[in-house]
């Protein structure tokens with residue numbers, strides 16, 4: 001056979017192979033690349049049953065842009081498709097319908113934009129800039145005494161999803177909520193019908209925050225949120241039309257889990273990552289992600305400032321026992337919503353652990369940043385030397401750091417409260433048995449700022 005003939009023949013064979021990867025191949029690939037963890041019953045690893053209940057799109061997204069990038073990095077596109085088809089028992093050709101049915105859509109046009117801030121509301125994660133998550137009856141639309149009498153009015157099932165973790169936002173008679181499948185819905189709060197939905201390619205875990213912004217066509221209300229690929233979106237709150245989107249960190253595992261905070265035309269975005277889980281793969285070069293806060297112009301999405309929680313970029317450190325290069329420092333993700341101290345012009349965040357050595361002083365800490373420049377003005381570390389990644393919990397601990405830490409990330413936002421004096425705070429904290437998180441912020445800011 002001529003060289004050309006051979007090339008054509010091998011091309012055909014390759015093409016043929018790619019197009020007929022079967023369920024059987026999917027099963028074999030799953031067994032080889034996924035089963036060691038997913039059939040192991042190990043803590044936090046979704047079981048085979050749980051994976052089966054997920055949509056095909058979600059399993060694919062996990063391998064292509066989510067927590068499983070490193071596990072699936074050796075698979076071709078066709079192989080990833082075969083695995084996703086095998087795992088979910090669905091075929092790409094007839095992936096389950098995950099869009100709302102026509103009868104779920106609202107018949108009436110949604111209310112005009114300038115109407116949007118009237119009526120009961122809860123916008124963003126903390127309901128206010130101090131992240132108190134407390135409201136008076138006028139803002140909430142009902143009193144505390146009425147709570148026991150609340151009855152189910154309607155229920156909305158997220159099409160194609162098996163879990164829901166985004167907190168709903170309420171503004172102007174609408175409920176804005178993100179979903180596992182990446183869709184953000186605006187529902188009519190009276191009937192639950194769908195005013196609009198917006199399609200992000202991956203999960204939106206953050207709460208939506210509503211803010212008034214200047215755009216080319218004048219002032220309008222925008223709904224802001226972030227996805228688990230590190231992309232921040234602004235859409236028109238009345239129509240769901242995209243105003244802008246921007247990926248705020250170039251690391252492949254960067255993601256947004258905490259809701260952005262909106263204040264005076266600017267959006268303050270906390271940046272986290274799934275690199276902690278990438279480290280499970282023993283040939284993964286752990287780890288290079290750095291947590292950050294990014295301030296964006298609400299009208300354009302342009303970056304105003306970005307402050308990393310670790311000053312320096314990761315550099316090569318040592319090799320793991322398999323000879324894979326390791327990097328550090330890394331981690332110090334920000335999982336939760338920033339808190340704003342209007343009086344002091346400060347922004348507070350809480351941080352997570354380091355993923356690899358060396359440890360740094362801003363992990364598991366409170367940070368206070370200047371609102372205008374992003375400069376870190378003070379920090380208070382609560383758990384030093386907490387160097388940990390998900391490999392520490394797996395049977396293969398190759399990438400688990402030596403003398404690994406307790407994995408004590410801060411998951412919650414700082415809460416800003418005003419105290420009359422130390423004694424009244426002590427009395428109150430005993431009464432409520434709340435942790436002393438708010439005092440740390442207030443006391444530290446009083447001392448250093």
Ligand code: HEC
Pocket residue numbers: 030033034035036037038044045046051054058059062063066067068071072083084087274277280281390394
């Ligand atoms: C070394 C262990 C390991 C291997 C190998 C592995 N996974 Fe995972 N997988 C995990 C862990 C741990 C989680 C939970 C991660 C988290 O919650 O951050 C997970 C989560 C997932 C999820 C859920 C993601 C989501 O959206 O919540 C999917 C889907 C998934 N894995 C698919 C796969 C597939 C398909 C393969 C094979 C190509 C694979 N995994 C290989 C450990 C593994």
